[in-house]
Amino acid sequence: MRWRSLVLAFSLLSGLWSGDRVRVSVSEWSTLNPLLITQDTDTEALDLVFDRLVTMDATGQFIPELLESWTVLKGGREVVLKLRPSLTWQDGMPIQAEDVVQTWKALRLPRVRQIADTVAGVASLDSLIAEDPLTVRIHLKRPRGTLLSDLYNFIPVPRHHYRVGPNPRLDGVNFAPVGSGPYRVVGPATTKRLVLERWSGYRGVHPGSALGFEFLDLTGSKTPILQDFLHERIHYSVISPLRYYLVKKGAIGEGLVTAASVPQASFGAYFLNCDPKRSLLGDPVLRQVLGELVPWQDQARARRFFPTRLASSFWPPESWAFDPMPRPLPQIERAAGLLDSAGWKPGPDGVRRDTRGRRLHLVIYEPEPRDPRAPANLLARQAARVGMEIEVRYIDFISLTRKAAEHDGDLWSYAWSLALDPDVDSPLFTSEGYRTKANVSAYLNPEMDRLFDEGRHTLDLEARKKIYHRIAEIIYRDKPVIPTTYSQNRVLIHRRLRGVTFNPLGQSFGFWPGRRGWTLEGS
Numbered sequence: 422m423r424w425r426s427l428v429l430a431f432s433l434l435s436g437l438w439s440g441d442r443v444r445v446s447v448s449e450w451s452t453l454n455p456l457l458i459t460q461d462t463d464t465e466a467l468d469l470v471f472d473r474l475v476t477m478d479a480t481g482q483f484i485p486e487l488l489e490s491w492t493v494l495k496g497g498r499e500v501v502l503k504l505r506p507s508l509t510w511q512d513g514m515p516i517q518a519e520d521v522v523q524t525w526k527a528l529r530l531p532r533v534r535q536i537a538d539t540v541a542g543v544a545s546l547d548s549l550i551a552e553d554p555l556t557v558r559i560h561l562k563r564p565r566g567t568l569l570s571d572l573y574n575f576i577p578v579p580r581h582h583y584r585v586g587p588n589p590r591l592d593g594v595n596f597a598p599v600g601s602g603p604y605r606v607v608g609p610a611t612t613k614r615l616v617l618e619r620w621s622g623y624r625g626v627h628p629g630s631a632l633g634f635e636f637l638d639l640t641g642s643k644t645p646i647l648q649d650f651l652h653e654r655i656h657y658s659v660i661s662p663l664r665y666y667l668v669k670k671g672a673i674g675e676g677l678v679t680a681a682s683v684p685q686a687s688f689g690a691y692f693l694n695c696d697p698k699r700s701l702l703g704d705p706v707l708r709q710v711l712g713e714l715v716p717w718q719d720q721a722r723a724r725r726f727f728p729t730r731l732a733s734s735f736w737p738p739e740s741w742a743f744d745p746m747p748r749p750l751p752q753i754e755r756a757a758g759l760l761d762s763a764g765w766k767p768g769p770d771g772v773r774r775d776t777r778g779r780r781l782h783l784v785i786y787e788p789e790p791r792d793p794r795a796p797a798n799l800l801a802r803q804a805a806r807v808g809m810e811i812e813v814r815y816i817d818f819i820s821l822t823r824k825a826a827e828h829d830g831d832l833w834s835y836a837w838s839l840a841l842d843p844d845v846d847s848p849l850f851t852s853e854g855y856r857t858k859a860n861v862s863a864y865l866n867p868e869m870d871r872l873f874d875e876g877r878h879t880l881d882l883e884a885r886k887k888i889y890h891r892i893a894e895i896i897y898r899d900k901p902v903i904p905t906t907y908s909q910n911r912v913l914i915h916r917r918l919r920g921v922t923f924n925p926l927g928q929s930f931g932f933w934p935g936r937r938g939w940t941l942e943g944s
Contacts, residue, residue: 441632441944442616443918443936446649446658449612449638451819454595455576456527456583457537459822461687461838461928466615466636467576468930469937470600472625474502474521474572477932481841481925483569484933486627487516487577487601497564497880502557502572508624510579511605518551523580525549533589534857535826542571542844542877563878566885570842577601603629603937612819613638629937630920632944641790646913650678656915656941657929665911678913685910685927686739687838688732689796691715691785691903692825696863700831701783706763708900710809711832713756715905716799732904735846735896739926741882742843742889748897757807765808773808782810785832786825788818796905797834825861833861836908841926843889847873850892850901864901917942 450462455471458464476486485491487508492501508516527533529544548560565571582599586592596610603625604617617634637655639646646664649655660668660680667673668680693711697703702711717731730737734744765773765781773781783804787797801811811832816824818835825833839846848854849862850869869892876888896902910927920939924932 441941442635443631443633443657443939443941444635444637444653444655445936446639446646446655447636448640449818450615450636451612452590452595453598453606453610453615454583454589454592455578455598456524456533456585457589457595459537460818465930465936466617466634467598467600468602468935469604469617469629469634470598470602470606471576471578472601472627474575474577475569476627477573477841477924479922479924479932479934481932483573486625486933488572491572493568497568498561500559500561500568502559504555504557505626506555508601509622510582510601511599511620511622512579512582513622514579514581515554516577516579516601517554518557519554520580521557521575521577522549522551524575524577524583527578527583527585530585531857532587533585534859536589542567542842543575545877546571564880565878566880566882567842567844567877570840570844574840574845601625603627604634627933627937630934630940631936634936647674647677650674650913650915653915653917656918657921658913660911660913662909662911664913668913674913676916678915680911680913681921681923682909682911683923683927684730684737684739685838685908686737686840686925687836687908687927688737688904689836689906689908690732690834691796691800691905692833692835692861693901693903694828694831694863695865695899695901696828699828699863701779701781702831704763705899706759707781710756710759710807711800711804712900712903713751713759714753714800714803714807714809715751715903716796716803717751717905719794719799729909730907732907734893735902735904736839736843736889736893737907740839740841740843742886742893744890744893746890746894753803753806760807760809767808771808772810780810781808782812783831784812784814785834786814786816786821786830787834788821789815791815795834797832800832800834826858828861828863837902837904839926843892844873844877847877850896862901864899866895866899869895917944 447465448462451459452463472486474488475483478484489503489505547562550558552558579599582594603623605620607616607618615636619629619632665680693702693708694700702708733748736742764776768774785797787795797813801813804811824830848859851873852870854860872888872892876885879885914921919942923929930936
């Protein structure tokens, strides 16, 4: 008994007693480096470890965080940023204007943008100058309608720690971050487990409530998820529609967990390889065929029990750029007619061939685990009905995103999350995004370059909406990406966990208070 008491006393004094941590189940993340964010799960922990220049509140309005103020001058061509005084990095060094400037320079490096071009607006700012330790002046050739979104996506890092090496993926700081937020990493961090403790030196305006967090990737775990909740191995987890339904009906988990569901600004999609040198889908007709093969009837049948929103526009209803124009539902008969008209004739094995003898064989990559109801399998079954052969290959998600960046394959099936401002998605469709490998579809269209540039520099919101509606029309027409369903964020919340809220994008992080407001009852 004495040995146990000593351990408990040490744990309490250190602030690391595991019973005080909020445990979050999340899919594997790729980095803890704000310069290299490539997926949503990367930001789930980073949002606690780092403060942004500006964040958003629960209504989606931008509010200052590291900044004390921003002042727009010269009709929008200059912006003066004032950092809050007395803020420090987690190593005790002061947060200064030069850190902001050096972060901006790092985000513009080609070797960084080839990994993470999700902050295109930040990288395209024309000039940043540190005028004094707390003042940054931004010079812009033209005013920007995306300014506050750019500042939101700008997460400064300490210049004395974040020196980008020749291969940024191998930099030691990637899993040993030195942040500015109310929580810091303790112990070794990996892509599957991460422990945070509340940092007593935090002087910012958005502190944390919980004593600590633990993030765990439980993919492949054999333990039933309700057992994990019962033994408090987790307090919060995204769940399947079926499990959500059973908890809501009171069939399982009663008194232990509550289930919540909110619309999320994301969608499941097929990303198509438009490069004619690498894929048959360089032919726009075949992309139209795939658009007619989207298995919407399977998805509609699921709606009887699990609400599913069929996608009709690239930006979902949670985005102000949503295009409400109705689209015709896919029809497999139209797919067959398009193939016939394009000269793709059935071969002896049932797979179509063109006049050059090429088999209509495509490869699609789907994230593990294997599932007969996965989107790639549903599409493959539809395609087989019209003489198109689609080979489904399962790989882990990080490998899948790298395959897509290298244009390796014909299709890639995965979800895409959107930001408050649609300009953040511009690298998916522009020639600049192709150079940085964010344009995984290798889709090149000068009109898209022009429209995204126009949207970025238009200040009137209604005028911007019209621009992005036009972009959505072109995406629907040319199909570099085929959105299938808008997402629903379904989660289980342990009975002890308090303060869970969601922002307008359907996320429980990335805003104030977000997860910084979470607490464990009785902790």
